Amino acid sequence: MATQKIIKCRGESEEKVVDRVTEEIPFTIYVNEREIATLLASPRDLEDLAIGFLITAGLIKTNDDSIDVTIDDTKWRAHVTMKGDVDTDLLEKRMYTSGCGRGILFYNTTDLMYRNKGRSKLELEKKKIFELMREFQSSSIEFKETGGVHSAALASGDRIITLREDIGRHNAIDKIVGYAYCEKIDLANTVILTSGRVSSEVVLKIQKTPISGIISRSAPTDQAIRHAEAAGITLIGFVRGERMNIYYEKGRDKR
Amino acid sequence: MATQKIIKCRGESEEKVVDRVTEEIPFTIYVNEREIATLLASPRDLEDLAIGFLITAGLIKTNDDSIDVTIDDTKWRAHVTMKGDVDTDLLEKRMYTSGCGRGILFYNTTDLMYRNKGRSKLELEKKKIFELMREFQSSSIEFKETGGVHSAALASGDRIITLREDIGRHNAIDKIVGYAYCEKIDLANTVILTSGRVSSEVVLKIQKTPISGIISRSAPTDQAIRHAEAAGITLIGFVRGERMNIYYEKGRDKR
Numbered sequence: 310m311a312t313q314k315i316i317k318c319r320g321e322s323e324e325k326v327v328d329r330v331t332e333e334i335p336f337t338i339y340v341n342e343r344e345i346a347t348l349l350a351s352p353r354d355l356e357d358l359a360i361g362f363l364i365t366a367g368l369i370k371t372n373d374d375s376i377d378v379t380i381d382d383t384k385w386r387a388h389v390t391m392k393g394d395v396d397t398d399l400l401e402k403r404m405y406t407s408g409c410g411r412g413i414l415f416y417n418t419t420d421l422m423y424r425n426k427g428r429s430k431l432e433l434e435k436k437k438i439f440e441l442m443r444e445f446q447s448s449s450i451e452f453k454e455t456g457g458v459h460s461a462a463l464a465s466g467d468r469i470i471t472l473r474e475d476i477g478r479h480n481a482i483d484k485i486v487g488y489a490y491c492e493k494i495d496l497a498n499t500v501i502l503t504s505g506r507v508s509s510e511v512v513l514k515i516q517k518t519p520i521s522g523i524i525s526r527s528a529p530t531d532q533a534i535r536h537a538e539a540a541g542i543t544l545i546g547f548v549r550g551e552r553m554n555i556y557y558e559k560g561r562d563k564r
Numbered sequence: 565m566a567t568q569k570i571i572k573c574r575g576e577s578e579e580k581v582v583d584r585v586t587e588e589i590p591f592t593i594y595v596n597e598r599e600i601a602t603l604l605a606s607p608r609d610l611e612d613l614a615i616g617f618l619i620t621a622g623l624i625k626t627n628d629d630s631i632d633v634t635i636d637d638t639k640w641r642a643h644v645t646m647k648g649d650v651d652t653d654l655l656e657k658r659m660y661t662s663g664c665g666r667g668i669l670f671y672n673t674t675d676l677m678y679r680n681k682g683r684s685k686l687e688l689e690k691k692k693i694f695e696l697m698r699e700f701q702s703s704s705i706e707f708k709e710t711g712g713v714h715s716a717a718l719a720s721g722d723r724i725i726t727l728r729e730d731i732g733r734h735n736a737i738d739k740i741v742g743y744a745y746c747e748k749i750d751l752a753n754t755v756i757l758t759s760g761r762v763s764s765e766v767v768l769k770i771q772k773t774p775i776s777g778i779i780s781r782s783a784p785t786d787q788a789i790r791h792a793e794a795a796g797i798t799l800i801g802f803v804r805g806e807r808m809n810i811y812y813e814k815g816r817d818k819r
Contacts, residue, residue: 311786316810318690328809333764333785349763349787435573456802457761457783476763476785506712508604508731509588528712530588530731531566532604547711554583555571 310455331457333476338362340389351458351475354484355380358475359387361487365514368395371490429497430559431522431543433466438524441469442548445502446526448472452504461485462502463494464524469502470494478505479514486518496520500543503527507546512536521559524548529556565709586712588731593617595644606706606713606730609739610635613730614642616742620769623650626745684752685814686777686798688721693779696724697803700757701781703727707759716740717757718749719779724757725749733760734769741773751775755798758782762801767791776814779803784811 313330316323337347338359345368350358356378363369369376375392433441441464449460452474461481462472473484482501489496500522501515507525509532515523516536522543529537529546537544537557544556555561565584572579592602593614600623605613611633618624624631630647688696696719704715706729716736717727728739737756744751755777756770762784768791770778777798784792784801792799792812799811810816 313786313789313811316813318808318810320806321690330786330789330811331783333787349765435576455783457785476761506731510604528586528710530712531568531585532588534568534585551575553573555573556568556585558571 329454331455331476334385336385336387338387338389340368340391340395342388343395345395348477348480350477350480352382352385353475354473354488355382355385355387357473357484357487357491358480359389359487360490361483361485362480363389363395364486364490365483365517367517371496371518376490428519428541428559429521431500432498433500433522435553437467438545438548438553439551441502442524442526444469445472446504449474449504459503459505461504463489463496463520464500464502465498470499478503479510481505482511482514486514486520489518500524506530507533507544509533509536512540512542512544515542516540565706584709586706586710586731589640591640591642593642593644595623595646595650597643598650600650603732603735605732605735607637607640608730609728609743610637610640610642612728612739612742612746613735614644614742615745616738616740617735618644618650619741619745620738620772622772626751626773631745683774683796683814684776686755687753688755688777690808692722693800693803693808694806696757697779697781699724700727701759704729704759714758714760716759718744718751718775719755719757720753725754733758734765736760737766737769741769741775744773755779761785762788762799764788764791767795767797767799770797771795779808 310329311332312327315326315328317326332352333349334352335347336350336355338345359378364371377390379388445462452458458474458476459478459481460472460474463470463485471488473481475481475484496519499520501520503525506527507523507529512533513536524545526548529544534544534556541559543558545553546556547554566587567582568585570581570583572581587607588604589607590602591605591610593600614633619626632645634643700717706713713729713731714733714736715727715729718725718740726743728736730736751774754775756775758780761782762778762780764787767788779800781803784799789799789811796814798813800808801811802809
């Protein structure tokens with residue numbers, strides 16, 4: 310967190326104070342010395358972010374063990390080395406369609422990797438989901454201080470394994486995926502908890518991993534629901550107190 | 565808004581209902597038949613979005629009157645024609661650095677266009693800001709129905725001129741800028757109201773326009789504050805009830 314002189318106003322009165330604000334850095338990822346992408350991110354857990362981004366972008370596989378990462382935190386760069394090279398066609402196509410800094414729309418055959426068939430069914434009781442989300446929401450430290458970050462957590466059936474925060478909701482998820490890769494955590498019976506809204510992009514990221522469900526405090530879009538159904542990823546939203554909406558649950562018919 | 569069969573849970577009880585969810589579409593922008601970018605967006609005000617995106621990306625100027633837009637809403641495409649062509653170097657550089665679908669970091673000389681010197685100072689009393697934000701927050705229709713969108717509004721000294729909603733907070737702002745272009749609204753003494761957090765990317769977008777301030781319900785990042793100071797754009801955050809934080813106000817010293 311950085312500090313910042315600000316003017317705090319209450320009605321007409323003013324007070325000059327030093328407040329905490331969330332930090333933002335440009336973080337550039339190189340793979341085998343080739344520049345891949347620059348993310349605007351929070352300056353923590355950068356190794357997790359680099360790896361997680363490459364996995365959820367479909368550029369490396371979760372079972373690839375030839376990856377090595379060095380972080381240069383003076384220039385905010387990750388230097389990733391791997392055997393072979395990233396799929397150049399995918400890279401060019403992806404960059405072309407996502408030039409706006411917002412959507413990633415490109416599909417390729419690796420998107421089929423963890424499709425419906427192979428993915429575990431989420432086995433969590435409602436009571437457990439309410440408990441996990443309560444714990445998740447009370448755990449975010451920087452949000453309480455600055456209000457400026459999103460958080461994501463990885464949970465198994467009965468506990469939160471780890472939590473990450475970032476100014477970008479996608480980055481927070483990538484940091485979780487990267488952490489799981491580095492710690493060799495089996496993702497097959499885990500879920501992602503997120504503070505943010507769930508767009509198709511979030512589901513397409515999770516689809517690149519064996520994670521079995523997405524549980525959010527917020528709303529999904531219609532396309533996110535379609536993608537979750539197609540990939541067999543359980544999607545639960547608006548978890549607040551003892552309420553929640555099940556948008557898609559693997560193996561269950563809503564009709 | 566789309567409708568969706570969902571399972572609503574309260575504690576252990578379940579109810580199958582049809583609920584409203586926010587729609588998401590892939591929207592591809594072509595300029596002179598060249599594909600520029602695909603945005604994930606809400607399917608409304610697409611002409612505004614196409615124009616606004618091109619302006620805030622620095623690809624067209626707010627005073628360029630040679631622009632023509634046709635929307636194909638069967639394929640979700642915008643066909644933009646203009647005299648001359650977009651800056652190809654800028655396009656390639658931008659795409660390269662923002663391949664992640666998140667950050668746009670590229671600067672060029674057009675970023676200096678509306679720097680500090682030429683920009684109007686925000687002239688709004690505190691009371692007016694509180695009033696505008698109250699009106700803004702009560703005006704968002706789709707958010708109330710689906711919880712799935714961000715909103716942005718354009719305001720003059722005394723009223724809200726227009727409001728736009730989108731699944732992307734950047735898109736909502738682009739739609740405002742595009743609307744102002746189409747309606748030939750002088751942006752010199754206007755401000756943007758936004759429901760979303762303010763990152764450097766938001767400030768860099770506004771910097772491409774003569775808009776004099778950004779007023780948000782949420783938090784800015786440290787880099788957003790730096791960019792606002794450099795560009796002479798007033799930046800106010802955490803406007804809630806009768807409280808707000810002034811992070812930078814043109815012509816005012818915080819020391």
